[in-house]
Amino acid sequence: MWKLFVLPVYGFLTAQAKQMPCYACLNSVCYSPYDRIFTDQKLSGQLAVDRNANIIYYHYKDNGKDFTKAFDLTKANSTFLPLNFTFAHAVDQTTRDLYLSGEKGIFKYNPKENTAELYAVKDKTIWHMHFEDSLYYTEFRHKGLFTINNKKPKEIPELNEYHIDDFIVDKYRDIYFMSDSALFVFRNGSKKPELFKDEIYFLTTDKNGEAYFVQPYTRGIYKIDYRNARMTEVGAFKRGLAFKVVFDGDNHIVFYESTKKILYYLSPVLSKCTVTTRGVGKNRRKVVVRKSNRDNPRIHRGRLEFKSSQIL
Incomplete structure (x- = not known):
């Protein structure tokens, strides 16, 4: 009986989900704008x-x-x-x-x-x-x-x-x-x-007090691996310049994109991503690549959330 319930729900999640932009990839998970706190303000x-x-x-x-x-x-x-x-x-x-x-x-x-x-x-x-x-x-x-x-x-x-x-x-x-x-x-x-x-680097800490670093030119996101005290790559921002970054109480991302003067609030969606590197020297950039062309609903405050167009 349980399997009969799970399979239709899984099919619903994958079939009904809308495409959501992947503004950042962190630990192989896409982060999409949950809100724009403000636009066009310095x-x-x-x-x-x-x-x-x-x-x-x-x-x-x-x-x-x-x-x-x-x-x-x-x-x-x-x-x-x-x-x-x-x-x-x-x-x-x-x-x-x-x-x-x-x-x-x-x-x-x-x-x-x-x-x-x-x-x-x-x-x-x-x-x-x-x-x-x-x-x-x-x-x-x-x-x-x-x-x-x-x-x-x-x-x-x-x-x-x-x-x-x-x-x-x-x-x-x-x-x-x-x-x-x-x-x-x-x-x-x-x-x-x-x-x-x-x-x-731009510097910040998450809700656990762990150190994170954002490389402004490549847009790469790094953190300290506390097992060996070394910096390790954990993701990247897709575009723009993430000039200021903080993590909220759920470790979701708030960042100021200085080129467009937008303060974003990003939360994870059930979609995987990878980060690759292109170019060399000053032209080196991190590129966010989605593993799928469709998203599942987002996770926000520990809950699955759907857009109205995603609900039958």
Whole structure:
């Protein structure tokens, strides 16, 4: 009886599914746009995500005015934050507090009350932030990396000679950072950083605190294989420039495609894909290839979802 039920359902899924674009291939699974959070707007600063509530935070300009928003990825609605101009953003996933920088200083935002207050380093311009058990930050046009303890800054002395453009802190508190167009790692407990890759990458972490890297020219997606501490290829974006990338509470992808000024929300569909490499040198590109010309329904928030045209 069970087999008689399963086979028709399987046939329904494959026969009724509509073609969905494969914007990214990650771990051999196609990711397709679930939503366009916004289009034709210039995003500046960091993306940050509250993975418990699945809310994305970002700053953008519209007609010369600054806005900072919280977008609910589940409900597809947004809220304006009381601070207009912000740049660096980081979320404490335990308390859900958002830390964000203004023209000067670090502010702390309470999402339940939609209020913000000055938190620390009121006389500094903050460039980048990351929260992993504690708050890490860099200062605009200054060398070094800092943490905050009891609202007071503390410099990491081993990094005070590095001008850090981008950084992440993974689940083991290893710090990966970009400096002078190269990727370095400062491992937890070590005495000095080491050159990891002599290439430019955009850096991010997933919901498990694992380190990911996006190569802007080839569009390749890489992550750390924690069995051997090496970088391994796990996918690619199909087109454009994925300038900013974060993973939500389901490890689905939010990314800003800077050439078209679109902020995408991608979720996996039941379709397989592979990544190949074409070209050499500066012309080297990752190419996403679908294994089938038909998709099954997407997986979103742990459920199968169908478009209305897919339902009999």
